[in-house]
Amino acid sequence: MGLVTATADRSTIRNFTEPLALIGAITASGFRRFATYRQATFASLTTNIMFGFLRTYVLLAVAGGGVVAGYSGPQLLTYVWTGQGLLGVVMLWGWSDLADRIRSGDIVTDLLRPIHPVVNYLAADLGRGGYAMIFRFFPAVLCGALFFDIYLPAEAITYPLFALSVLLAIVICFGCRYLVNASAYWLLDMRGVNMLWLFMSGLMSGLYFPIRFLPDWAAALLWFGTPGPSFLQAPMDVLIERDPLPVRVGMIGVQVFWAVLMLWLCRVVQRRAERRLVIQGG
């Protein structure tokens, strides 16, 4: 009987505000959950800062006081430190909640909830992203600003655009992580998929070097052919103001495209998975 009640729940939603309130509650719980991992946050932040210093010096040596690939020294510094900060916000690495639940069979409780699993996980991830923005992004950028002469945006419009771009980046990165995790529905051992993700995500997102360092054709291929640059390079380029406003708005447009595509793919994959899913045990 319990099963019937659980599935019937979907129809008891009476108006539009109810699911919204539910999503809001899940987002808040995502925020609170990560707020309890205080030591882990501190440890990650320390690592980000350490690598921030290393990348800073390498890229400063590349710029050599001039301009490289259209970026000035201070702009490259902003690139490095926002990159280290955003790494924890979009959470490129280290998310296996879904895969763990698929493997243990706990996923079945997610399927019984009156909310689509993709929406459920996305809402929690946005909460996590909000927490990371406060405790990972701002301290990292602050550290960069304390030690180096970083570039600060000149136009006021850049800040809301950046906020929008970060939000889209979290959604796109979440979509990719969800797909990587969802491979656990089919594969018992998803380490191979994970390795591929580790390798590709760092290179294509603009974490290791700005995508513009690549030849134009390769950069274009990455921007339009993969979601990679939309994770990190897009919000960073929006903030750095290397390009005129229309180009930056265009970058956000590319992000919107990838966000819609990734969420749609998540839905499709989830539906396919549910059709073949066999929950083990009783």
Next chain:
Amino acid sequence: MYAKLIGAQGRGQASYRVSFWLDLAGTTVVVGADLISVLVIFSRVPVLAGFTLKETIVLFGLALMSFSVADLLVGNIERIRTYVRLGTLDTVMIRPLGVLAQLLCLDVGFRRVGRILYSGTVLGIALWVAGVQWTPSKVVLLVVAPLAGAAFFCGFFVATSTVAFWWIESGEIANSLTYGGRDFTSYPITVYSGWFRKIFAFGLGFAFVAYYPGLVLLGKADPLGGPPWLGWLSPLVSAAVVALAAFIWRFGVRHYRSTGS
């Protein structure tokens, strides 16, 4: 006894054949991202802080080789934080064998062999392309430097992992110094400046892993004005690091308090 433990690990891992080969290929490919980054950066500049691409790749290869050997030998010590949290460490401590040696045998990462092959290939090609003028002493240095560098990183792995004894949820903080150090040595230290270079290159000794031995192999004068014999100091520096690491480890084990769960 230890050989038996390691052998059992090897057999265990090899029995999941596909998984093992995927892991081996994967760990090798993932480190490839670092090399790609160096190549991309040099596509923008011909000379980075006084070093050409060929010269930098020699340093990169030396650093990676040292790190990979250390990672194979003691890299899994970073799992100590899991052992402390889960209480596995208590089981280990009541056995009549060395704590450190047992921990290292608990999970031997045979997949990391791939990285050594990979870094050896990178270093070999880099030395060949850089046109090193070989002398007997340079051949000796080529053998000594990666071994000393490996000992150096082993010391760092062990020393930084002890933080888990005091700080259970230390997470990746121990890695930031070891992995950060690997990235630091992958580039010539002329890239860095100020207090950051002083602390990492000389204070912690990372300059002696790849930079100074690399200069000797390349027959290049130090842009910072250091004498050439600095390249031969790496075994001494490594010995000091290993001794210090052993001291910190013993201190940590003696002060270990179980989580009690």
